[in-house]
Amino acid sequence: MPALSTGSGSDPGLFELLAALPAQLQPHVDSQEDLTFLWDLFGEKNLHSLVKIHEKLHDYEKQSPVPILQGAAALADDLAEELQNRPLSSETRELLKLLSKPNVKALLSAHDTVAQKSYDPVLPPMPDDIDDEEDSVKIIRLVKNREPLGATIKKDEQTGAIVVARIMRGGAADRSGLIHVGDELREVNGIPVEDKRPEEIIQILAQSQGAITFKIIPSIKEETPAKEGKMFLKALFDYDPYEDKAIPCKEAGLSFKRGEILQIMSQDDATWWQAKHEGDANPRAGLIPSKHFQERRLALRRPEILVQPLKVPNRKSSGFRRSFRLSRKDKKTNKSMYECKKSDQYDTADIPTYEEVTPYRRQTHEKYRLVVLVGPVGVGLNELKRKLLISDTQHYGVTVPHTTRPRRSQESDGVEYIFISKHLFETDVQNNKFIEYGEYKNNYYGTSIDSVRSVLAKNKVCLLDVQPHTVKHLRTLEFKPYVIFIKPPSIERLRETRKNAKIISSRDDQGAAKPFTEEDFREMIKSAQIMENQYGHLFDKIIVNDDLTVAFNELKMTFDKLETDTHWVPVSWLHS
Numbered sequence: 368m369p370a371l372s373t374g375s376g377s378d379p380g381l382f383e384l385l386a387a388l389p390a391q392l393q394p395h396v397d398s399q400e401d402l403t404f405l406w407d408l409f410g411e412k413n414l415h416s417l418v419k420i421h422e423k424l425h426d427y428e429k430q431s432p433v434p435i436l437q438g439a440a441a442l443a444d445d446l447a448e449e450l451q452n453r454p455l456s457s458e459t460r461e462l463l464k465l466l467s468k469p470n471v472k473a474l475l476s477a478h479d480t481v482a483q484k485s486y487d488p489v490l491p492p493m494p495d496d497i498d499d500e501e502d503s504v505k506i507i508r509l510v511k512n513r514e515p516l517g518a519t520i521k522k523d524e525q526t527g528a529i530v531v532a533r534i535m536r537g538g539a540a541d542r543s544g545l546i547h548v549g550d551e552l553r554e555v556n557g558i559p560v561e562d563k564r565p566e567e568i569i570q571i572l573a574q575s576q577g578a579i580t581f582k583i584i585p586s587i588k589e590e591t592p593a594k595e596g597k598m599f600l601k602a603l604f605d606y607d608p609y610e611d612k613a614i615p616c617k618e619a620g621l622s623f624k625r626g627e628i629l630q631i632m633s634q635d636d637a638t639w640w641q642a643k644h645e646g647d648a649n650p651r652a653g654l655i656p657s658k659h660f661q662e663r664r665l666a667l668r669r670p671e672i673l674v675q676p677l678k679v680p681n682r683k684s685s686g687f688r689r690s691f692r693l694s695r696k697d698k699k700t701n702k703s704m705y706e707c708k709k710s711d712q713y714d715t716a717d718i719p720t721y722e723e724v725t726p727y728r729r730q731t732h733e734k735y736r737l738v739v740l741v742g743p744v745g746v747g748l749n750e751l752k753r754k755l756l757i758s759d760t761q762h763y764g765v766t767v768p769h770t771t772r773p774r775r776s777q778e779s780d781g782v783e784y785i786f787i788s789k790h791l792f793e794t795d796v797q798n799n800k801f802i803e804y805g806e807y808k809n810n811y812y813g814t815s816i817d818s819v820r821s822v823l824a825k826n827k828v829c830l831l832d833v834q835p836h837t838v839k840h841l842r843t844l845e846f847k848p849y850v851i852f853i854k855p856p857s858i859e860r861l862r863e864t865r866k867n868a869k870i871i872s873s874r875d876d877q878g879a880a881k882p883f884t885e886e887d888f889r890e891m892i893k894s895a896q897i898m899e900n901q902y903g904h905l906f907d908k909i910i911v912n913d914d915l916t917v918a919f920n921e922l923k924m925t926f927d928k929l930e931t932d933t934h935w936v937p938v939s940w941l942h943s
């Protein structure tokens with residue numbers, strides 16, 4: 368259908384256009400009656416006038432006129448007064464008559480209102496004789512669609528009154544701006560609620576559709592202006608409100624998965640915060656347990672975690688990596704003991720709840736982020752690392768480990784190893800210079816923090832594989848580590864893909880490579896599960912090493928994105 372607006376106020380074609388419309392619509396109209404109606408409608412003079420007015424206004428709007436003055440009515444009054452005191456000519460009389468007409472006065476007043484942009488209605492003044500004791504009742508009408516109201520209620524312990532306990536940020540009640548925390552609820556849709564339990568009232572609300580009328584006594588408490596919405600937290604645990612016995616209202620809860628980013632909308636309540644998923648267009652927030660509350664109940668639920676130090680991995684029992692893979696250039700260096708610092712033990716601060724994060728994108732002049740690879744023994748960390756190194760030797764680098772064993776004739780200091788004395792090694796251990804260290808056949812081996820720095824200083828991406836509990840020590844502003852967990856596929860896929868692969872047997876003191884056994888596969892899967900349960904909150908990315916080429920491509924893509932995309936990192940890395 369052609370548009371009615373012709374763009375020019377006095378377009379002679381307009382009437383023709385309106386007149387032509389019924390004929391154009393004829394093929395779509397079945398009955399003669401309807402057609403006659405259309406003829407009458409489009410031939411109607413008033414319609415033509417309306418369209419003309421619309422066009423005129425449209426043209427006028429395009430000129431964006433601005434008012435010259437905001438007090439035209441007062442000016443007209445002043446003028447009338449001035450004129451009264453002058454000799455009255457016929458023109459003056461006519462002007463005075465015009466200015467005194469109610470419709471002209473109303474027009475000038477409307478002009479002033481628009482010019483001053485003061486559209487709010489003027490409320491009558493408050494009466495002087497208000498009884499302080501009398502409750503001022505507010506009647507609120509909200510039109511409710513399918514979305515929940517976004518408010519929770521409770522019974523005041525002392526007064527027994529039903530009061531609004533919290534307003535969910537961005538929810539229907541919040542957006543209305545009419546209901547506030549502390550407001551006392553008297554009636555819902557004319558039903559008194561004083562003698563009702565909160566659950567019964569929720570039932571009434573849930574069943575109401577369309578307009579709901581509330582009678583409330585507003586709370587006198589001033590609400591503090593909201594400054595929320597600026598804080599982002601990374602969830603370090605999975606949460607399902609329907610499985611949470613403590614949440615005051617399951618429907619109001621927000622479920623989330625470990626690793627997801629939450630935008631915190633309110634921390635007014637010490638136990639239940641309000642949050643939404645980052646980037647979610649829906650403005651309504653949901654309830655999540657506060658950090659403090661979650662920490663407390665996790666501590667109560669898992670006391671064993673707090674008292675038991677993390678066991679030093681023993682391949683036989685847990686399947687954790689036996690070696691910490693220093694240099695595979697020397698296959699015989701298969702260090703059988705793994706040492707960890709006292710601080711590696713699990714401490715109370717480690718209860719994973721939330722971590723405050725902020726977006727970060729690496730600038731071209733900045734050093735590359737340290738890439739930390741973790742995974743169970745034999746999963747293929749070295750294979751993937753090797754492929755990456757070969758793919759671009761200029762771009763990727765690995766650390767050179769320290770050792771106290773004597774240098775062999777074919778080795779050069781600083782290439783296979785950095786050779787140092789036992790005494791110096793022990794001093795360095797004391798001074799926390801090692802990320803990891805171990806002992807094998809009376810010799811120490813270790814990866815120093817400085818060896819990571821030296822790779823990064825060459826403007827290379829440093830690939831480091833460590834025991835998962837070491838990761839937390841690396842999470843610093845300096846290294847901004849990106850942690851990738853390499854996970855084994857199912858046991859069936861392991862059997863298929865590792866048919867011809869070999870692993871350096873932990874049971875063989877000679878460190879000879881042998882085909883994988885069923886036990887190796889089972890241990891690999893079991894230790895991957897333990898790692899994921901215990902350290903999953905530290906992983907930025909999980910890659911399943913099923914088909915080697917697929918896993919390698921995924922790894923490569925992750926690296927490319929890491930260098931160019933924005934990622935969420937702990938705030939402390941940027942603001943400390």
Ligand SMILES: Nc1ncnc2c1ncn2[C@@H]1O[C@H](COP(=O)(O)OP(=O)(O)OP(=O)(O)O)[C@@H](O)[C@H]1O
Pocket residue numbers: 688689690692742743744745746747748749750751864865868869870871912913914915916918
């Ligand atoms: N996706 C894969 N498909 C088939 N074989 C694989 C795959 N990934 C790794 N392998 C093979 O599995 C064996 C063990 O891999 P690799 O040495 O990289 O494991 P690792 O995790 O570094 O082990 P370790 O803990 O003993 O250092 C190697 O022979 C390797 O080629």
